[in-house]
Amino acid sequence: MEAMNAILSRRSxxxxxxxxxxxxxxxxxLRAAMSAPSAGNQQPWHFIVIRERSLLDQIPTYHPHSSxxxxxxxxILICADTALESHKGYWVQDCAAATENLLIAVQALGLGAxxxxxxxxxxxxxxxxxxxxxxxxxxxxxxVPVGHPAEQKPPAxxxxxxxxxxxxx
Numbered sequence: 795m796e797a798m799n800a801i802l803s804r805r806s807x808x809x810x811x812x813x814x815x816x817x818x819x820x821x822x823x824l825r826a827a828m829s830a831p832s833a834g835n836q837q838p839w840h841f842i843v844i845r846e847r848s849l850l851d852q853i854p855t856y857h858p859h860s861s862x863x864x865x866x867x868x869x870i871l872i873c874a875d876t877a878l879e880s881h882k883g884y885w886v887q888d889c890a891a892a893t894e895n896l897l898i899a900v901q902a903l904g905l906g907a908x909x910x911x912x913x914x915x916x917x918x919x920x921x922x923x924x925x926x927x928x929x930x931x932x933x934x935x936x937x938v939p940v941g942h943p944a945e946q947k948p949p950a951x952x953x954x955x956x957x958x959x960x961x962x963x
Contacts, residue, residue, distance in 0.1 A: 800902040803949045807906025808862040810941030815868050819903060823940070826899035827872070830891035833884035839892050842871040842926055849925065856921025857937065860910050866939035870896065871912075871922065877931040886913065889935040896938060906943030909936055 824841055832838065844850055845868050853863045863869050872893050874885035893909055900907040912918045912934045922934045 797898075797902075800898050804897060804901040805906075805947040805950065806908040807941075807943045807945060807947070808908050808939075809944040810862070810866050810906060810939070811944045812865075812867065813942045815905065815940055815942070819905070820868060820870075820940070822903065823896055823899045824870070827870075827892040827896040830888070830895045832888035832891065833881040836878060836880050836884070836888065838874045838876070838878040838885045839889050840873045840875055840932060842873065844869045844871060844926075852925055853922070853937070856925060857910060857912065857918050860937065860939075862908065863937070863939045865944075866941045868941065869937055869939040871926060871934050872896070872936045872938065873928065873932050873934045875929075875932050885933070886935065893936045893938065900938075900940055904942075905940055906945075907938050907940045909938055912936055 820843055824843075827841065828837070828839070844853075850863045850866065850869060853869070854860045872889050874889045876885060879885055897907055897909060912922055913936075919934060922928070922937070923932070926934075928934065
């Protein structure tokens with residue numbers, strides 16, 4: 795799929811078939827995520843690929859809007875290791891860029907996904923840190939369930955000229 799088509803047709807998919815997503819496809823998706831820009835090229839990200847059903851089923855205990863992970867064959871937790879930061883505080887932007895690249899790659903490969911925000915909700919951060927045994931310096935930013943879509947959504951035209959400003963407000 796062409797890049798602009800993948801970007802403009804990407805939608806949040808919350809229903810998945812039971813068909814597994816091969817490791818080779820997950821690696822391709824993560825390759826796209828790790829190609830995101832980062833401040834000073836610090837690349838502070840880590841990714842946890844979650845396939846174990848017992849772990850996926852526990853996630854809604856810590857994230858109130860994540861019930862779809864119970865039917866997703868895989869989810870990816872995007873985290874930042876603040877110990878890797880050379881430009882303090884930019885990890886949020888870096889990991890958000892990686893999350894968006896991941897979502898575009900998922901769309902381009904004909905799969906479905908949804909971005910579930912974790913940070914800055916401290917209850918979600920602490921719950922997922924505990925569930926996945928994250929080191930103190932590692933902070934989860936987002937969780938992305940991935941699977942073969944069991945729902946279709948038409949592209950949404952979100953372009954709004956009223957939000958454009960040139961050379962000032």
